[in-house]
Amino acid sequence: MNKNTPRVKTGLDVLCDNPPEYLKGRRLGLLANPASITSQFVHAKDVIARLFPRQLCAIFSPQHGFFAEKQDNMIESGHFRDPDLNIPIFSLYSETRIPTADMFDIIDTLVIDIQDVGTRVYTFIYTISYCLETAAGLGKSVVILDRPNPVGGIQVEGNILETDCASFVGRYSIPMRHGMTVGEITAYINTTQKINCDLTVVPMQGWNRDMYWQDTGLVWIPPSPNLPTxxxxxxxxxxxxxxxxxxxxxxxxxxxxxxxxxxxxxxxxxxxxxxxxxxxxxxxxxxxxxxxxxxxxxxxxxxxxxxxxxxxxxxxxxxxxxxxxxxxxxxxxxxxxxxxxxxxxxxxxxxxxxxxxxxxxxxxxxxxxxxxxxAWQVSLHKFKQASKTFYLYNGHGPT
Known part of the structure; x- marks a missing residue:
């Protein structure tokens, strides 16, 4: 392996190597932000536009905006058109945090390439959950391109969220540090919350549960402005x-x-x-x-x-x-x-x-x-046992 080659291939890099047949001929949407890049710094929108010509019909962005330019909470982003592809970019942190039927009307499958940070209060997984719910209700499918949990997949920490404290910084009964990749926790939410969306996860290659970001060989692109490193x-x-x-x-x-x-x-x-x-x-x-x-x-x-x-x-x-x-x-x-x-x-x-x-x-x-x-160890142990069902990787490499 070249010394400059990352140890880990993200789901987006895996997609580049082997474009799946099940996406061909589909009208595609993409949920992404600046961290949605290949190991060669090519953005997911450009990857998908190249692999599936004229199929990318809409782009969606989470909190902080498509360019991750919005600094703080409750600073909304507007909708606009991508100047290169001339397709709409819908903000899911705007007048709505839930994609509408009109937004999904122009796509068949939503591809998600989002870098999560393994923490309950980080809102990206809830934006994804709303996308799952809308997709399930409209008969659309969702494909997650998996990415590393930057704080590893071994340590799980914190009290389980109580339902009377549910909000956009915590929709589900999970601990503060959940120890799952974005693909794993999406599958966990889809099943445990009985959303039952048609969901496919494209796994990474080379990621182990004991890896922190510094072990992956990947370049860190801030997923939001205040997580610069x-x-x-x-x-x-x-x-x-x-x-x-x-x-x-x-x-x-x-x-x-x-x-x-x-x-x-x-x-x-x-x-x-x-x-x-x-x-x-x-x-x-x-x-x-x-x-x-x-x-x-x-x-x-x-x-x-x-x-x-x-x-x-x-x-x-x-x-x-x-x-x-x-x-x-x-x-x-x-x-x-x-x-x-x-x-x-x-x-x-x-x-x-x-x-x-x-x-x-x-x-x-x-x-x-x-x-x-x-006092929270019993409920935390139950979460660990339930979440392991959705693990795609172990401590020694992908299963």
């Missing part, structure tokens, strides 16, 4: 909870989610309280000044999370510990963010992110996060 994706399953607070989660800086803080944060007290409980990471004190978002143009005191051992690091549990210590140290300055959040105008954003009102209340009551983690 594979490391930002690694901390995201935990650090995303700070979106539900008045702390900056690092948006508006060059290290979103890797660093966080606020002008009032007592860095050294927080670090002293947590340093013996967090394994596999170093918290480096720093100051930063966001150019947008919370605390814009104000100096925030905080920490930069440096991962030293990914196998020991538990992003979700550790962020809960950090959150609780900040609440303890700053009872007068710390607040939870008020609605709206992802089109929810009444429920507390933190409850939607955590997927549990009780978990938030337990943290407020200063109950030990390690004990809280023990």
């Amino acid at each position: 594979p490391v930002s994706a690694m901390v995201y399953p935990g650090q995303v909870i700070f979106e539900g607070t008045n702390l900056s989660e690092g948006r508006g800086t060059t290290l979103p989610f890797e660093q966080f803080g606020a002008p009032f944060m007592d860095i050294h007290t927080i670090k002293r309280c947590v340093q013996d409980r967090l394994k596999g990471v170093v918290l480096r004190p720093l100051c930063f000044q966001p150019t947008s978002g919370k605390w814009q143009n104000q100096t925030c005191k905080g920490v930069h999370i440096h991962i030293t051992n990914k196998d020991d690091y538990k992003p979700y549990l550790y962020s809960l510990i950090l959150l609780q210590e900040i609440m303890r140290a700053h009872p007068n300055e710390f607040t939870f963010k008020a609605p709206p959040y992802e089109y929810e105008f009444e429920r507390l954003p933190m409850d939607l992110i955590l997927g549990s009102r009780d978990l938030r209340k337990n943290l407020e009551n200063m109950n030990d996060p390690f004990e809280l983690e023990k």
